[in-house]
Amino acid sequence: MKRVSVLEKARRAREAALVLAGVSSAAKNRALRAAASEIRKRRADILAANSADVRDAEKLVAKGAMTKALLKRLALNYGKIEEMARGIEAVAALPDPVGATLDALELDAGLNLYRIACPIGVIGAIFESRPDVVPQVASLCVKSGNAVILKGGSEAARSNLALAGAISAALDAAPGMPPNAVQLIETRAEVRSILELDDYVDLLVPRGGKDFIRRVMDNTNIPVIGHADGVCHVYVDERADIETALKVCFDAKVQYPAVCNAMETLLVHEKIAARFLPPMVARLRDAGVQLRACPASRKIVRGLKPATEKDWSAEYLDLVLAVRVVASLEAAVEHINRYGSRHTDAIVTSNPAAARRFLDRVDSACVFVNASTRFSDGYRFGKGAEIGISTGKTHARGPVGMEGLLIYKYVLIGKGQTVAEYTGARARRFTHRPLKKNFPPPGGLIHTKKSRRRAENPHRGGKIT
């Protein structure tokens, strides 16, 4: 196979995207199911490729150049491959978001404006060594009508090539599909090169550790869906139910501490601290959690390690927790907006006014009342699939599903109108009247005189039922 440059792949992706935007749901779903079959068919080859990657990675782990956690995420087996195939089939079964009529407005009689959901275009998916990202992201992009360029880590090079090869082969052979909807950039090319392709790549979806994501965000003009940090808080209000607070905080810290939606700092109102902190600290200590505490909490519970300023913005991703007593809800909100990462923050309270103030004032993607921060997740939020969690303030925020891969276009259907008619002394006036959100409209796309009359008076000549 001839090597194709990254730029040439980007050009091909753009061409594919222009066709893919108009491919029917049926054709996309058929192609995705074919991709799932192809992965099952090639599973021996995929496992062989993966074994080679794993062997090399084990050498890196032995040398201390790779963590065991990364190695674990790299290794595939029959079960994981079957899961991948089922994951693609699940995406095929999701509703097709492309073509939905988001808004419809009559500008004037016979001049109708529609806002229609459409794919963004070319997605760049860059990720560290997790081959399961390949089928997941590829299927979501194809389903939403986007072309995708995948760039994985060098540790998973052979696994990714085998998986992407199976998927591309099936998609390219499927009827109605353009070639190159899914392409892999091989590992010799630098990540940097894809970050510079802002003329071709419309959106980047990085997956990996926080340093990796930050590197991506800091080195590109292309919009990015992602989050570098997950510094999440639970604030226990003065009017919290103690049992609820213990339960929520324990879950937020202990249930799975290595992830971005785990609690990193616990804030406690000073009026409840003496009752709440002793049992909370006992439970956390039992679970092996190390605490970093402010002076006020250290007065309430003996033997806590003091927190430093750095602890307030630390993302431990581990069984470590910063604890701070605050004088008021306002102080808690201020702490969160100052040290947090705008990801997910929760209040535990029985006071509706306090809940409302917290929800209004905390500037985070997800704000929770009496629930664990760990719920912040695309699957739990009912999205069917997750592209990533965004801490950005534009386009898509919080857990992002397929909607993050969509934008819209404005479609205006006229009968030869000119702006000159709406200008000057005898100008026609716009009606700006809402229309039914059904595009294409039953009257069709061409407003002839006949169809126009019909549209203006739908009951003409017919029975009113």
Added chain:
Amino acid sequence: MKRVSVLEKARRAREAALVLAGVSSAAKNRALRAAASEIRKRRADILAANSADVRDAEKLVAKGAMTKALLKRLALNYGKIEEMARGIEAVAALPDPVGATLDALELDAGLNLYRIACPIGVIGAIFESRPDVVPQVASLCVKSGNAVILKGGSEAARSNLALAGAISAALDAAPGMPPNAVQLIETRAEVRSILELDDYVDLLVPRGGKDFIRRVMDNTNIPVIGHADGVCHVYVDERADIETALKVCFDAKVQYPAVCNAMETLLVHEKIAARFLPPMVARLRDAGVQLRACPASRKIVRGLKPATEKDWSAEYLDLVLAVRVVASLEAAVEHINRYGSRHTDAIVTSNPAAARRFLDRVDSACVFVNASTRFSDGYRFGKGAEIGISTGKTHARGPVGMEGLLIYKYVLIGKGQTVAEYTGARARRFTHRPLKKNFPPPGGLIHTKKSRRRAENPHRGGKIT
């Protein structure tokens, strides 16, 4: 008045934004109406400041260092100031988009997720010498709950200071409003400095010429709403109605050629070219339009100046038009996707299938059937106000109204649920059942046992009506 650094202004804007997000519609509208009054009250001072700017600008024009068009946009008078005040009042009268419930989903009984519209945060508005941008952008930002930092051109320094001074004074004095919702960066600070404040500024809204916008886009990591180019096309299909085509094309080119939504290239199907081009060229020539034509069009109409490759991507913003005969609708689409700027492109046709293919395949923010490209505009699209026109592919596309200044947060209301309960062998299952889009819910934000029972069985103890 003490000079405040740009960084300090950005910090203050972020603080203001956190408060402004929770200010009631009534308070925001009252503050905006006060700003309109203040502008009327200070009109003599504003005009005096503007005269000083105009005098200096006239010297620049005489030296050839400034265009007459820029000078014209700089000059204010009583009528224009009254228009500004009315513009602010019109924004106050618009519905408040903040707090709308965009989605509502039950994750499980007593665990309800809401997606709520909220302000983005801090908007950076940078513009060339057009003082009317100050009241326009300031009022839209405040109405949508965003703080704004304004940075105008040095030619309008005194006018901008007088206008922004009136607005800030009124807003800062209004009850319930935070200070510093609207701040002006004075002209000595570089535009560059605001482009670098990505820790504080969430979105840039540049206004000005295309070189200005491109400079902004190329030098910042902050998301930008804008368009550098408006290379718009009209494609006259083989089955176009000739009269409609003549009317639409004439309007798209001649009605106001200096703007981004004017047609820059006319594409004509070869089967209609011999009938359409001669009358079209005659009308355009009568209006003073200079043509740059492809070889095929030059065979049909004598004496046309030949087009070069550069003409296909030129944005003339003047009475100049590139003309190209194409062999098919597909060739027209390919030309548009290759040379266009993803802004606005129109087809003239009587064939619904051709219209549909054009709408599906042209990758532009606005795609029109039998209507002039000049309709591509926030006011005509019924938005009440326009932030800008975006040719980007994420967040907001095409003419952008106040919706471009909004994002959302996820609000989850629980009763102490933990993710642990939804994990493992005896896991609870998510229901993912749609809810009514009314937040805050009638049952309130606190799911006590009592309110939970009520929410689960709303008719308990009551009459079913």
